Amino acid sequence: MPWNVRLGFQIAAVCLLTLGPWSAVSAHAQSASANAPDKVQALITQLGDRNFTVRERAQSDLARMGIAAFDQLFGAMRDSDLEIARRAQYLIRSVEIEWTRPEFSEEVNAYLNRYGNLNVDNRRSRIGELSRLHTMDALSALCRISRYDVSEVLSKEAALAASIQFQGSSAEEKPQIIEIISERIEDSPRVGPSWLKIFRTSLNQPTEAIAQWEDQITEEIDLFTTRPALTSQQVVLDLVRWEVDQLREQGKQEEALATMEDVIRISAKFSESELLDLTTWFLDRKGPSVVGQLAEYHAKKSPALDGMPIGGPFGENPSLLYLLAESELVQDHIEKAELYAQAALELEPDSYDSHYLTAQALSDRGTYRWSRNEYRYVIDSFGDPMERESMLARMQLGELENDLGSPEKAAEVMWPWVEAVEKKFGPKNPLNSDRDEAISRFLARSYLFRATAAEQRGDLAAAKKDLDKALKYYEDEADVLIASYRVGQQDDMWKAKAKEHIDHTVDFYKPFVEKFQKQYEIFKENSRGDDFMGAQGSQMANYCNQYAWLVCNTYGDFDHAIASSELSLEMQPGNGAYLDTLAHCHAAKKDWASAVKYQRMAAMQIPHSGMIRQKYQEFAEKCKANNIEFETIELLPSPDSHFPETQEEGKP
CATH class of the missing domain: 1.25.40.10 (Tetratricopeptide repeat domain)
Known part of the structure; x- marks a missing residue:
């Protein structure tokens, strides 16, 4: 061999040893056609060769291939040959992925910018932001993350985010979604991309996809209990939620309930907030019977407190206990529901803020009777209606009654407080230094409730009198102005008065809004x-x-x-x-x-x-x-x- 050729080989060898395996070559420098799967597989096999030089050369060749060898290298990370697995893992973690793409919009690329340099939590946040866009390039980006993010958990989360976001796609969107998934995922052997393939199938063959999802759920739950580092609680829950929604769309509620029940066995270490989310989801998906099973599962691990009807977190947390009560109520187990609700009301007797927040949550779920009980508990705990806790509970209970179409009940709730305030401060000059804006607004809304009740009775004179008081207390309260405008349709003089107040309030808000619109565009x-x-x-x-x-x-x-x-x-x-x-x-x-x-x-x-x-x-x-x-x-x-x-x- 001529000396200059030998020298060339020596220089090349030195370069291979001193340069990092991915530093000299862009991830997209080589085309896929130059790196056929058979060639990549042959090199992966050589990573475990007995000859050190062969192993090093194979590693360097795979390094130069860049992203084109990614899929097969990822599979090799779990090779039974530990040397192959170790080197494949090193190569995978060294690859430099070009996350932003020229075909993506500026918004999508903004979320992908420096994605590879972010920690896991920040990458997870970017996945969440992309999933909310519901655009085709966002779907493409999520597919790309699912295929190439080295974190198996994030790969799965990206796949589920895409599937959940686009599960209700229109007939016009489906062909484009199928094309994007096919192009971005190709034959990736990873779990996340395989879920995207199942989602692709579900768009046109939902029954076939459901059977495949069931297998994935079983495997993922087993994985969570044996090798939790390769999955997460959130991944399992999202996977179950996806399956349940698909089953319910096809009218298979019994199968959906069975899928919900699968989650119970992984809930042993759930926090109370996580149990709240899970229980709420069960109820929202018409699974009240599963809530009872979940509560009993946790009760077996912890005895009931004195006087409590159930043990575990459901017997210690009022929000969980009320959800359990709701599950019994919607199954028409009235006595059991009331037993749980009464026990929940008696928990944390001195925590009035807790009762107040619980009442709001109950109202949001449409369990109005128990919400009223909680608000009344706070109100009745204070002799002085002007106490902060009592005042806020009255206002929220009044708003609840008004929203449910009973402004008269709303006014009745508020009036002891109104009388106490007016007795202390007097009805005039409501915006003086001794009365803050919130109190003035509560007074205005209290008079609004009474005016609306009078209007419903046909007593316009009483309605106008109360609206006049409401305007004096808080002239910019929109609902008072709207009620005044409505009453004014039957009285020209009152209409002119209402218009004067409305014009004043619009003139106050409009400059702020217009300025903000310009600001936001910038x-x-x-x-x-x-x-x-x-x-x-x-x-x-x-x-x-x-x-x-x-x-x-x-x-x-x-x-x-x-x-x-x-x-x-x-x-x-x-x-x-x-x-x-x-x-x-x-x-x-x-x-x-x-x-x-x-x-x-x-x-x-x-x-x-x-x-x-x-x-x-x-x-x-x-x-x-x-x-x-x-x-x-x-x-x-x-x-x-x-x-x-x-x-x-x-x-x-």
């Missing part, structure tokens, strides 16, 4: 958005919503109200109250299709709000009357409807 152009706005963004979202709510329920620029409402939802996506406002804005323009669309979304977010349910039904009737097609939602009755006396009265 932030978005610089990719800073709501993250930059922080607490100010929350306040401005509230201003946008208040302005839109007032305008759409009275008069003014409805298009601007819609834009303002949409901006509030950009800042707080999925906010049920803000969706309700947007629906009312479209209704003001008689755009019934949009009105029912957003009211449906609001009802999904706040399913037990009486006013939101009523408006959804009203807008749905408008669509039917105008031959407008719309997507419906089943408005489920509240759990309270299972009480015999509630059924007799025909209302909550």
Whole structure:
């Protein structure tokens, strides 16, 4: 061999030993065609060769192949030959993935920027953000993460995030989803990509996919109990939730219940908050019987406290105990439900904040009777109605009664407090230094409740008198202004007075809203958005919503109200109250299709709000009357409807 050729080989050998295996070659430098699977597999086999030089050369060759060898190397990490497994793991962890792609949008690439340098929690957060976009390039990015993220857990989470986000895809979207998954996943042997393949199958062959999901759930639960480092509690739960939703869509509720039951055996180490989430999910998926099994499973591990009907966390946490009570109630086990509810009420007797928060949670779930009991417990615990805890409980109970269509009951709840405040401070000059804004607003809403009750009785004189008091206490309260405008339709003088107040309030909000709209556009152009706005963004979202709510329920620029409402939802996506406002804005323009669309979304977010349910039904009737097609939602009755006396009265 000529000396210069020998020298060339020597120099090459030195370079291979001194350079890192992936440092000299981009992950995309070699095409897949130059690295056929057979060639990659041959090199992987050589990683375990008895000859050190052969092993080193094979490792260097695989390093140069970059991402093209990723899939097969990943499989080799679990090779029975420990030398092959060790070297494959080293190569996999050394690969430099180019996460951002020129075909992705700026928004998606912003989430992928420096993805490989982030820790696990931050990468998980990026996966969550991508899953909320519901765009095809976001789906493509999630597929890419599932295939190439070295963390097996994150690979699975990305696959599930994509599957869950796109499970309700339209017929037009399905071919594109199938194409993206096929292109991005190819023949990856990893578990996460295999779940994406099952999801791909489910789009056109749901029955076949369900059987495959069942096998995956069994394997994942077994993996969680034997090798938890390769999965996570959240992965298992998301996998189960996906399967249950698919089964329920096909009307297979019994199979869905059986799948729910599979989760119980991995819940031994769940925290109380995790048990709350799981129990709530069981109830929302019509699995009350599974809640009872879950509670009994945990009760076996811990004896019941004195006087408590059940042991374990369900006998110690009032929120869990109320959920257990709800599970019995919806199965028409009334006595058992009341037993659990009474026991929950007696827990933590001196923690009034706990009772207050529990009452709110019960109201949100439509268990109004128990919510009222909790609010009453706080109210009755204080002799002075002006005590903070008592005042807040009265206000929330009053709002609950008003939302359920009984403003008279709402006023009755508030009036002992109103009388105590007016006795102490007097009815005049309500905004002096001795009375803060919250108290003035509560007074205004209390008079609003009484005025609305008078209006319903047809006593407009009493209604106007109470509205006048409400305006003096808090002239910018939108619902008071809306009620004044409504009453003014029957009285020209009152109408002029109401209009004066409305114009004043609109003039207050509108400059803030317009300034914020311009500000936010600048932030978005610089990719800073709501993250930059922080607490100010929350306040401005509230201003946008208040302005839109007032305008759409009275008069003014409805298009601007819609834009303002949409901006509030950009800042707080999925906010049920803000969706309700947007629906009312479209209704003001008689755009019934949009009105029912957003009211449906609001009802999904706040399913037990009486006013939101009523408006959804009203807008749905408008669509039917105008031959407008719309997507419906089943408005489920509240759990309270299972009480015999509630059924007799025909209302909550």
